[in-house]
Amino acid sequence: MTSVPVLETPRPTAGRRLRRGRWSPSLVAGAVLLGAVLALAVVSLVWTPFGLDEAQPDARLSGPSAAHWAGTDRLGRDQFTQLMLGARTALQVGLASVAVAFAIGVPLGLLAAAAGRLVDDAVIGLIDIVIAFPTLLLAMLLVTVYGASTAVAVWAIGIGISAEVARLTRISASRIFTQDYVLAARTCGTRPVMILVRHVLPNIWHTLLVQATLAFGIAVIAEASLSYLGLGTPPPAPSWGRMLQEAQSTVSVAPWNVLLPGLAVAVTVIGLNLLGDGLREALDPQLRRDRRVVAR
Amino acid sequence: MLAYLLRRVAWLVGALLLAGSAVFVLLRVLPGDPAVTLLPVGAPPEQIESIRHQLGTDRPLLTQYGEWFGGLFAGHLGDSLFTGIPVLDQITARLPVTLPLALTAFVLSIVVAVPVGVFAAVRRRGLAGVAVSGLAQIGIALPIFWIGIVVVWLVAVQWRLLPPGGFPRAGWAEPAAAIDSLILPVVTLTIAQAALLIRYVRSATLDVLNQDYLRTARALGYSLPRALWRHGLRNGAATVVSVLGVLLAGSLIGTVVIESVFALPGLGSLLLTSVKARDLPVVQGTVFLMTATVLLVGLAVDVIQRVIDPRLRGSA
Numbered sequence: 001m002t003s004v005p006v007l008e009t010p011r012p013t014a015g016r017r018l019r020r021g022r023w024s025p026s027l028v029a030g031a032v033l034l035g036a037v038l039a040l041a042v043v044s045l046v047w048t049p050f051g052l053d054e055a056q057p058d059a060r061l062s063g064p065s066a067a068h069w070a071g072t073d074r075l076g077r078d079q080f081t082q083l084m085l086g087a088r089t090a091l092q093v094g095l096a097s098v099a100v101a102f103a104i105g106v107p108l109g110l111l112a113a114a115a116g117r118l119v120d121d122a123v124i125g126l127i128d129i130v131i132a133f134p135t136l137l138l139a140m141l142l143v144t145v146y147g148a149s150t151a152v153a154v155w156a157i158g159i160g161i162s163a164e165v166a167r168l169t170r171i172s173a174s175r176i177f178t179q180d181y182v183l184a185a186r187t188c189g190t191r192p193v194m195i196l197v198r199h200v201l202p203n204i205w206h207t208l209l210v211q212a213t214l215a216f217g218i219a220v221i222a223e224a225s226l227s228y229l230g231l232g233t234p235p236p237a238p239s240w241g242r243m244l245q246e247a248q249s250t251v252s253v254a255p256w257n258v259l260l261p262g263l264a265v266a267v268t269v270i271g272l273n274l275l276g277d278g279l280r281e282a283l284d285p286q287l288r289r290d291r292r293v294v295a296r
Numbered sequence: 297m298l299a300y301l302l303r304r305v306a307w308l309v310g311a312l313l314l315a316g317s318a319v320f321v322l323l324r325v326l327p328g329d330p331a332v333t334l335l336p337v338g339a340p341p342e343q344i345e346s347i348r349h350q351l352g353t354d355r356p357l358l359t360q361y362g363e364w365f366g367g368l369f370a371g372h373l374g375d376s377l378f379t380g381i382p383v384l385d386q387i388t389a390r391l392p393v394t395l396p397l398a399l400t401a402f403v404l405s406i407v408v409a410v411p412v413g414v415f416a417a418v419r420r421r422g423l424a425g426v427a428v429s430g431l432a433q434i435g436i437a438l439p440i441f442w443i444g445i446v447v448v449w450l451v452a453v454q455w456r457l458l459p460p461g462g463f464p465r466a467g468w469a470e471p472a473a474a475i476d477s478l479i480l481p482v483v484t485l486t487i488a489q490a491a492l493l494i495r496y497v498r499s500a501t502l503d504v505l506n507q508d509y510l511r512t513a514r515a516l517g518y519s520l521p522r523a524l525w526r527h528g529l530r531n532g533a534a535t536v537v538s539v540l541g542v543l544l545a546g547s548l549i550g551t552v553v554i555e556s557v558f559a560l561p562g563l564g565s566l567l568l569t570s571v572k573a574r575d576l577p578v579v580q581g582t583v584f585l586m587t588a589t590v591l592l593v594g595l596a597v598d599v600i601q602r603v604i605d606p607r608l609r610g611s612a
Contacts, residue, residue, distance in 0.1 A: 022311070094522065125307065129315050129591070133590075136549050136552055136553075140568070144323060144571050146575055185443065210494065217437065221439050225553055228553070228556075229556055241325065241439070251445060251448065252449075255449055258442070258446065258449065259440075270433060273437060274433075276302075
């Protein structure tokens with residue numbers, strides 16, 4: 001059998017693409033916003049304006065001032081300190097939840113896409129049920145048994161998101177599995193594992209990365225919601241959600257206390273979403289091709 | 297189609313059984329004794345034992361499991377530990393608050409989001425389009441309870457137009473008061489859900505706009521709205537319908553948070569207070585019912601998607 005000449009087109013790697021200065025506005029904006037929150041969290045490790053429980057009874061519900069940049073709550077505790085420590089909680093819980101979600105979701109999705117009909121059906125059924133168990137309900141079930149804690153929140157959020165990750169992995173992967181080049185590879189006798197490594201993963205990893213940033217955002221909101229409901233990170237650990245819950249009762253006298261924790265959540269999530277959009281634009285070959293067509 | 301429908305319904309029944317089992321496993325089988333968590337630390341063993349007996353957790357797991365499922369089929373979800381009221385009665389008493397809230401917000405968010413999303417896609421390079429998608433981005437990123445608190449502060453505290461929360465004791469017997477107290481919750485839930493939907497509608501429309509068939513239609517002389525209507529709608533709708541299922545489920549679950557913000561006596565607040573009080577039968581029944589609803593919505597979505605998109609019908 002004579003060898004067939006293969007047309008090699010230089011394919012820039014994703015890393016090279018990023019390095020070559022394809023930093024779209026959303027990528028930059030996302031990196032800046034997230035960077036700001038990350039900076040707050042990191043600085044809080046070594047320094048905060050006040051101690052977490054350092055209450056000043058004579059400065060209760062004071063507005064923003066030189067001493068208290070974000071004002072104080074009804075016990076006279078510094079809000080900016082709580083914001084900084086809250087950033088740490090949000091990022092930690094978010095990261096841990098996404099890690100749980102991907103550790104469960106990606107293998108499950110790949111398994112469903114690669115295996116036969118029976119396994120696929122079983123996994124779809126599992127995904128359906130987990131999706132039908134919204135994160136909040138799962139968290140409530142777990143809290144009923146174990147009580148509210150950060151670990152319970154992480155597991156609930158992680159498992160909740162994992163179904164979506166598995167579904168996306170399965171859909172993206174099976175789309176690749178039906179491609180002619182996979183059929184060709186299979187005809188040539190390429191082992192399924194190699195097909196996964198050489199054809200499927202390179203074609204879906206950017207989708208998964210984007211999903212990870214979006215999932216991170218969802219996890220941050222979920223953490224805040226659980227804490228707001230009193231089902232998340234228990235006191236004394238600070239959380240944006242509980243700050244809001246406490247601020248709600250004093251909203252008529254101290255509305256500014258509501259503003260900042262909400263903005264903090266929004267900045268984090270918008271930053272993550274923009275980062276996801278920017279990564280998608282930078283990494284997805286499909287989108288890049290489309291843009292060229294439009295430009296022409 | 298019929299065979300598919302039958303198989304899908306069989307699936308639903310299986311999924312319901314599994315979901316019921318999952319609730320049971322999470323609450324009863326996983327380590328952690330509800331009787332112990334229910335009592336203060338250092339409670340005498342005989343008290344723990346009596347609570348276990350009251351909960352029924354001292355009987356064999358299989359018996360409990362059988363009772364839970366037997367009850368499900370008989371339409372009996374058990375009684376509350378504290379009030380002794382049947383769980384099903386408690387749930388139905390809360391529905392007149394939660395159902396109008398969730399369904400109105402769901403419908404309103406579609407009515408708002410579909411035109412706005414298409415607009416944002418068609419005008420994606422214009423200022424208005426960018427502004428709309430920017431606002432939607434922000435709406436998605438804001439926690440729903442924050443939107444609620446701000447809405448309460450603005451409308452109820454500053455302008456004093458509507459009550460900040462609560463529900464008339466007489467319920468729908470006082471229609472005006474009931475509607476007044478549901479307006480702000482519905483608005484809040486709609487803002488949150490519409491922001492999410494706008495994003496999906498926009499990207500579905502963008503997908504369609506990039507398709508060759510749309511360019512062909514335009515080249516044949518169709519105006520853009522007409523080309524979108526003839527060729528885009530079906531293609532875009534398939535994607536959007538799948539999101540609607542998630543959205544309806546989200547509206548239902550969102551009521552848990554919304555009812556907490558607005559102090560509404562709905563299903564969500566029933567669940568929340570029961571979780572905090574560790575009222576096991578109520579939590580078990582409410583979570584199962586909510587899960588069953590979400591599964592049912594999922595089935596409806598799948599069927600609708602097949603009706604819309606013939607390409608799906610060939611596949612499993």
